[in-house]
Amino acid sequence: MPTDAHHPTLTQQLQDRAKELGTYAFQAVSSFSWLWPFRGIFFAVTNPGLVTSVRPALVKSLFFSSAIFLALLIFTYFPQMAILVIITGPLAPLFALILIGAESLLILTFLAKPLFLEPALTHVFDATLIARGQRELVVHGKMRIGGGSSSSGKGVGKALVRPLQGFTPSGIIKYALSLPLNFVPAVGTALFILYNGSREGAGWHARYFQLKGLSKQQRQAFIDSHQPEYTAFGAATLLLNLVPLVGLVFSFTNTIGAALWAADVEAKENLIGNEGESMKDR
Template sequence: MADKVREVAAEEAERLKALTTEAVKSQAYLYPFKGIYHFAAHRSLWRPLTSRLASTLTLSVGVTTFMFVFAYLPQAAIMAFTSGPLAAITAALLTLSESSTLINLISRTFLIQDALIDTFDGTLVSRECTDLVSDSRQVKAGSDPMARLGKLVTKPLAKLTPSAIIRYLLYLPLNFIPVVGTVIFVLLQGKRNGPAAHARYFQLKGWSKTQREEFVEKNQAAYTTFGVAAFVLEMVPFANLAFAFTNAVGAALWAADLEKSRNTAPALREQAKKAQ
């Protein structure tokens, strides 16, 4: 039995090492931060956010304040028995995570879903991926990527599902395990949120559910690290909705790079054949 345990542990260690190496090579975790820079440098991308700034700020401040007033102290008291001196920090992280989830649920359902789609599509247009976007919506002529976006011709993306909320609630108790539990919780959220960030990209590609699942499985490490970075940014109090927009930009930048690499590879193979 001991030999079998060591064998399984060694296999899992090798698998984790391979996934970590793949994640580092993909550099997907950088895209949320590239999204911040790109968003800041392109004022036209600000319009979807600024058009909903007042309502989203009010929602963010209200939900976060409510959660810290009514949920932080009870959770800190419980975590004092499991986390000891780290209870205050762990409870704060948990409360921020809960606030972020509530804000995302409410805002994406009622306030910003269309704005995030516009931001994603506008970023793709700014990166010369117009052909990809034009299959799903009207794209006008011009130099301003946001002004070029016309009416959607495909159905809107599905909003946050009840199963996602239930899964989140099931993961919450992990935060009662000091440090390690919180890390695992964030990793699990990243694993879920990473592929969700490319839901619009998959829709634009016209991929079936099977195609999406196969692509995500093949790039699981990259999507997890992207999702972790994006999730941590969206945990920042009062700025989480702004980061929701910059994360949409980062996801679109990643999609644009994927498209360019796909288009470049066949061209290089063709050039190699001609050279021979």
């Protein structure tokens, strides 16, 4: 039976989908937005006062991150590695460590984030914006949302930086369901990081959107127009968060990187004083 020109074959559909994914991946990599988390690390090293201003939260993050990872390492590493050996062969020890890192990150979401992490990260985000010349944005934004002063990392109001934005109740389920991707030979861990990175990337700019006073529709329009960039950024932040023992500490430098990116967008688009208007594409 001849092929209908208006109904492409399965092979053609797969080829078209592969081309779309290839284009998307190229856009994500070529955007270089994955560099912002690493720029955040450099900025933290060269501006130590920014991080030491939230030293108590940083110390707690290091403690919880190390304790939970070590506990999972002791009790679950060998059983999981035994399964991975069958699937992935000699790479099983490495993939088992990555899987434990992903599991510890899920547990930390319930412990660290609501207790002490969000206010400290909000303070770091605002302080980074100010350090990059965006004081007016921070002051006007906080006046709008009624957050008050965040100079001590407290009293930051309703607009909080939320690491792992995808970790809403539904996001937690999606993250947990994606954990088995790590068992897929060769490409599983990469798919896990890219999938969750695409869900969480834009969440690191939640504070920026709130300071701008953007509506839900305006935020989503901007996110949609920059989705490859947010995927690359989210993948890089998640990869850093999976580092054994100290993964949660990278939430601080990831936040700094997100704020540096926001300051760059703000400076290029000259949006100060235009809060509430649609954000233009870069």
